[in-house]
Amino acid sequence: MNSIRENLIALAxxxxxAAGFLVSATTGMKDAALLAAADALEKNCDLILKENxxxxxxxxxxxxxxxxxxxxxxxxxxxxxxxxxxxKVSRLPDxxxxxxxxxxxNGLYIERRRVPIGVIGIIxxxxxxxTADAASLCLKSGNAVILRGGKDxxxxxxxxxxxxxxxxxxxxxxxxxxxLIESPDRAYTNELLTLDGYVDLVIPRGGxxxxxxxxxxxxxxxxxxxxxxxxxxxxxxxxxxMATNILINAKTQRPSVCxxxxxxLVHRDIASSFLPVASLALKEEGHGTRLLGCxxxxxxxxxxxxxxxxxxYMTEFDDYILAVKVVDSLExxxxxxxxxxxxxxxxxxxxxxxxxxxFSTAVDAACVYTNASSRFTDGEEFGFGAEIGISTQKLxxxxxxxxxxxxxxxxxxxxxxxxx
Amino acid sequence: MNSIRENLIALAxxxxxAAGFLVSATTGMKDAALLAAADALEKNCDLILKENxxxxxxxxxxxxxxxxxxxxxxxxxxxxxxxxxxxKVSRLPDxxxxxxxxxxxNGLYIERRRVPIGVIGIIxxxxxxxTADAASLCLKSGNAVILRGGKDxxxxxxxxxxxxxxxxxxxxxxxxxxxLIESPDRAYTNELLTLDGYVDLVIPRGGxxxxxxxxxxxxxxxxxxxxxxxxxxxxxxxxxxMATNILINAKTQRPSVCxxxxxxLVHRDIASSFLPVASLALKEEGHGTRLLGCxxxxxxxxxxxxxxxxxxYMTEFDDYILAVKVVDSLExxxxxxxxxxxxxxxxxxxxxxxxxxxFSTAVDAACVYTNASSRFTDGEEFGFGAEIGISTQKLxxxxxxxxxxxxxxxxxxxxxxxxx
Numbered sequence: 001m002n003s004i005r006e007n008l009i010a011l012a013x014x015x016x017x018a019a020g021f022l023v024s025a026t027t028g029m030k031d032a033a034l035l036a037a038a039d040a041l042e043k044n045c046d047l048i049l050k051e052n053x054x055x056x057x058x059x060x061x062x063x064x065x066x067x068x069x070x071x072x073x074x075x076x077x078x079x080x081x082x083x084x085x086x087x088k089v090s091r092l093p094d095x096x097x098x099x100x101x102x103x104x105x106n107g108l109y110i111e112r113r114r115v116p117i118g119v120i121g122i123i124x125x126x127x128x129x130x131t132a133d134a135a136s137l138c139l140k141s142g143n144a145v146i147l148r149g150g151k152d153x154x155x156x157x158x159x160x161x162x163x164x165x166x167x168x169x170x171x172x173x174x175x176x177x178x179x180l181i182e183s184p185d186r187a188y189t190n191e192l193l194t195l196d197g198y199v200d201l202v203i204p205r206g207g208x209x210x211x212x213x214x215x216x217x218x219x220x221x222x223x224x225x226x227x228x229x230x231x232x233x234x235x236x237x238x239x240x241x242m243a244t245n246i247l248i249n250a251k252t253q254r255p256s257v258c259x260x261x262x263x264x265l266v267h268r269d270i271a272s273s274f275l276p277v278a279s280l281a282l283k284e285e286g287h288g289t290r291l292l293g294c295x296x297x298x299x300x301x302x303x304x305x306x307x308x309x310x311x312x313y314m315t316e317f318d319d320y321i322l323a324v325k326v327v328d329s330l331e332x333x334x335x336x337x338x339x340x341x342x343x344x345x346x347x348x349x350x351x352x353x354x355x356x357x358x359f360s361t362a363v364d365a366a367c368v369y370t371n372a373s374s375r376f377t378d379g380e381e382f383g384f385g386a387e388i389g390i391s392t393q394k395l396x397x398x399x400x401x402x403x404x405x406x407x408x409x410x411x412x413x414x415x416x417x418x419x420x
Numbered sequence: 421m422n423s424i425r426e427n428l429i430a431l432a433x434x435x436x437x438a439a440g441f442l443v444s445a446t447t448g449m450k451d452a453a454l455l456a457a458a459d460a461l462e463k464n465c466d467l468i469l470k471e472n473x474x475x476x477x478x479x480x481x482x483x484x485x486x487x488x489x490x491x492x493x494x495x496x497x498x499x500x501x502x503x504x505x506x507x508k509v510s511r512l513p514d515x516x517x518x519x520x521x522x523x524x525x526n527g528l529y530i531e532r533r534r535v536p537i538g539v540i541g542i543i544x545x546x547x548x549x550x551t552a553d554a555a556s557l558c559l560k561s562g563n564a565v566i567l568r569g570g571k572d573x574x575x576x577x578x579x580x581x582x583x584x585x586x587x588x589x590x591x592x593x594x595x596x597x598x599x600l601i602e603s604p605d606r607a608y609t610n611e612l613l614t615l616d617g618y619v620d621l622v623i624p625r626g627g628x629x630x631x632x633x634x635x636x637x638x639x640x641x642x643x644x645x646x647x648x649x650x651x652x653x654x655x656x657x658x659x660x661x662m663a664t665n666i667l668i669n670a671k672t673q674r675p676s677v678c679x680x681x682x683x684x685l686v687h688r689d690i691a692s693s694f695l696p697v698a699s700l701a702l703k704e705e706g707h708g709t710r711l712l713g714c715x716x717x718x719x720x721x722x723x724x725x726x727x728x729x730x731x732x733y734m735t736e737f738d739d740y741i742l743a744v745k746v747v748d749s750l751e752x753x754x755x756x757x758x759x760x761x762x763x764x765x766x767x768x769x770x771x772x773x774x775x776x777x778x779f780s781t782a783v784d785a786a787c788v789y790t791n792a793s794s795r796f797t798d799g800e801e802f803g804f805g806a807e808i809g810i811s812t813q814k815l816x817x818x819x820x821x822x823x824x825x826x827x828x829x830x831x832x833x834x835x836x837x838x839x840x
Binding site for chain 2: 020023024102104108110117118200201221223239242245246248249250253356360361362364365366367368369370371372373375376377381382383393394395396398399408409410411412413414415416417418419420
């Protein structure tokens, strides 16, 4: 066994033991610890900003892109925001506890309870607010967490986790409830992904590259999150104004996020009236969204629009780029979506209940919207109060994951000596 | 791509297309198909028995063990039993449909529905009744199924699946709802386990070897089932008669199954009064259960009892063998269990509410029993009406899996043009 694995196992053994404490911690204890940690973050604002400045200086030296530098930057307001998020999690209902229970004819009483999963690994990229967010959601749901942040935010993350841990200790919580892998060595990530028996679940939060690397290398259970090749389908009977508003919002309000759309599918019967309106609206909206069109789209909008390739339909642009395709039927739209999508969020705009039902049933995705923007696929927007990620898989969790999705179930059966 | 993979993809493409049909099939249609299949199995009893006779003759030639031959053998009564099970599944509630729904302040209506998972692969061993059971549970929950049975039951399985498919076709169901891999070539199993994009879930049903091979080779999602290294802990205040009854039942009523116990843990304060009673009861019970004891057990019961090794504590004997260990405390019992168990079912016998609570909370298992036999870990016994397996993992499903566990969730969101 290499020394990196040994170090990580030593860390994970503390996590397991902390998980044993957290499973019996009361809601009141957990909430008090969250509030103490929030206060401590605000009180230690200067310390955290000093460490954040080290990360920023190094990133600047290393030529990190400005957009990344912005995501990495903390200030007093952002730290207060992080603390406020922790307080908000403390006010959410505890997801653990009795789910349901029933008595069998032989008198056995079967209780099904939601329980913490145990030890959860979270692998994420630059933003240091994820450190506190992930810690508070895991803590509230009674899980010990092992955090693996990006190396660009290392000093900030170390500072945040130390401050949180001091607060937890002052509330009587043992070491290991919140841990951070403090070495930037990438080998730690791979070891974390194969820590069967110590880690119950790994959740990657980040770009496509991170998620597929985690999926490929993990032997512990993983929840796949995030990748979003989402579509808007405009049916033949769509309200053109509504379809245009939704298009503008779903494509341009924040193109870098997973619930933004990448491809517009338009029914042939409405294409020649809708596409010119949509194209003009995108132009007026001012972000210079570039269209890539199928032959019929180019016939309608003109050949200055570049042709869309097979490759384009597969791409999550995360940018002001939109592929456009005219389809002959709702069924063709569904077929296109099920071929290229990442099972995240899909939209139909239609006035027809039947079209909405057929589309929603047949499309293979976590969230299917009728007459609304896919930008609502989000734990807060769904009313879950918080979000640890958006699952694009079908097992355990699908769609926005809140506190409930960080729990498992366990059966507690009591009898008076029953045998079979 | 090899031709085995090509064949399997051709089969799985039919399954995917059938899954698209099944997701919209009504409960009435699915139930009618199950009843038609049950009738057809009874009507074609002679044909099935003829094919079963071929399997039996081959197994006899190949020197298959008598216990396996018994599990493989069909007769009219057993076929009627299989048909009756299908009728029973038709009477269970449909697990798909609305789960809950809520309206957000912005007017978005969010519906969470239980939906079929899609295409499920089931890999199992000799018993041909699993063929019909798995098919009916998948069909009722709206999933297409790809069956991979043991080669000893190949002719029986082919006959059963053909009869079921004729019945499904007569009810207007397309090809591919129920498929069987008809080649005994083992390469098919490995290809099935890596059919990402075609197969949504694989469930192995069988012994430890099968399950660990599936876990190791699969890239599609797997639900781990079955392995059961289960324990009975007799606390210091236990009712000795109750503890003895539960011991006899959990160890000897059917030692080959996963919910039988393998190790007895006894609190030091009750060991010298309980162990002689338990040992005598096991003798009188007549199966010649062999004890393997820790030093304290051997001090109490005598050195004719063989010493228990570390290896023994790790072993699922599936036989009339019982490891016995005296522990100093409930905490030591929990520690032993969490070190050696397979997260299946664990028992405490105690009169103390506090001891029950501490044990049940701390033990890491799907099912924890207080004062009852672990033999009740079973979908039927839990009241689920049927069972596809017992999950020993924490994600998606834990404990007995019924129809609900063969579904995922999907969000249906409807609006009036909402954007963010």
